[in-house]
Amino acid sequence: MSADKSTSWSYTEGLPNEDDVLLRARERSHELGIFPVSPGVGSALTVLAAASKAQTAVEIGTGAGVSGVCLLRGLNRQSVLTTIDVDVDHLKAAREAFVESGSPANRTRTISGRAADVLPRLTDSAYDLVFIDADKPSYPGYIEQAIRLLKPGGLLIVNDALDKDRVSDPAIRDAGTVVLRQVGKTVREDERLMSALLPTGDGLLLAVKR
Numbered sequence: 001m002s003a004d005k006s007t008s009w010s011y012t013e014g015l016p017n018e019d020d021v022l023l024r025a026r027e028r029s030h031e032l033g034i035f036p037v038s039p040g041v042g043s044a045l046t047v048l049a050a051a052s053k054a055q056t057a058v059e060i061g062t063g064a065g066v067s068g069v070c071l072l073r074g075l076n077r078q079s080v081l082t083t084i085d086v087d088v089d090h091l092k093a094a095r096e097a098f099v100e101s102g103s104p105a106n107r108t109r110t111i112s113g114r115a116a117d118v119l120p121r122l123t124d125s126a127y128d129l130v131f132i133d134a135d136k137p138s139y140p141g142y143i144e145q146a147i148r149l150l151k152p153g154g155l156l157i158v159n160d161a162l163d164k165d166r167v168s169d170p171a172i173r174d175a176g177t178v179v180l181r182q183v184g185k186t187v188r189e190d191e192r193l194m195s196a197l198l199p200t201g202d203g204l205l206l207a208v209k210r
């Protein structure tokens with residue numbers, strides 16, 4: 001195996017052919033200073049949502065709706081995406097993207113607030129999929145909440161799990177990277193979960209609840 005994977009990474013990220021809805025959501029993200037999921041992660045979210053056959057999904061970190069549109073495109077037409085963000089301007093931009101994507105309003109439940117306050121109000125074992133893409137220092141708490149929210153067989157997806165190649169370098173010890181390195185270890189060692197780490201985007205950590 002060749003050591004340098006950057007060519008394959010660029011090739012993979014260049015493959016998705018994003019439509020105008022996603023390109024406009026990316027533009028709004030840029031204007032609001034949001035970093036949306038990469039095209040490779042977006043297409044992976046669509047496939048994972050479809051494969052999971054999820055009826056109920058939770059997203060932590062709506063942004064301007066790039067990942068939400070990708071999830072909605074994979075979920076079936078009866079499913080509902082609950083998406084949480086602390087910033088009302090981000091939620092407003094995301095709602096525009098959801099409307100433009102042709103998704104009926106009753107398929108998305110947008111909740112404004114800090115995820116740490118909102119998640120405890122959601123019902124135990126009621127969700128098929130949880131996607132985490134918000135403030136990194138809070139990931140350990142979000143993962144505990146996600147395990148509580150997921151049904152058996154439900155899918156957990158954590159974005160940025162490799163933190164721009166920093167997690168794999170043990171010499172990098174800044175607080176943000178240490179949290180993400182620990183999150184990976186905790187999920188791998190958690191007997192309630194079966195996990196895999198994909199190098200897509202900045203790293204996509206996947207786990208199924210047993």
Ligand SMILES: C[S@@+](CC[C@H](N)C(=O)[O-])C[C@H]1O[C@@H](n2cnc3c(N)ncnc32)[C@H](O)[C@@H]1O
Nearest residue numbers: 036037061062063066067085086114115134135
């Ligand atoms: C990386 S962006 C999400 C991008 C989005 N998933 C996408 O791909 O389009 C992170 C989002 O998390 C939100 N956020 C940050 N801290 C939060 C918190 N404590 N609770 C809820 N949302 C938070 C930010 O406002 C921002 O919109």
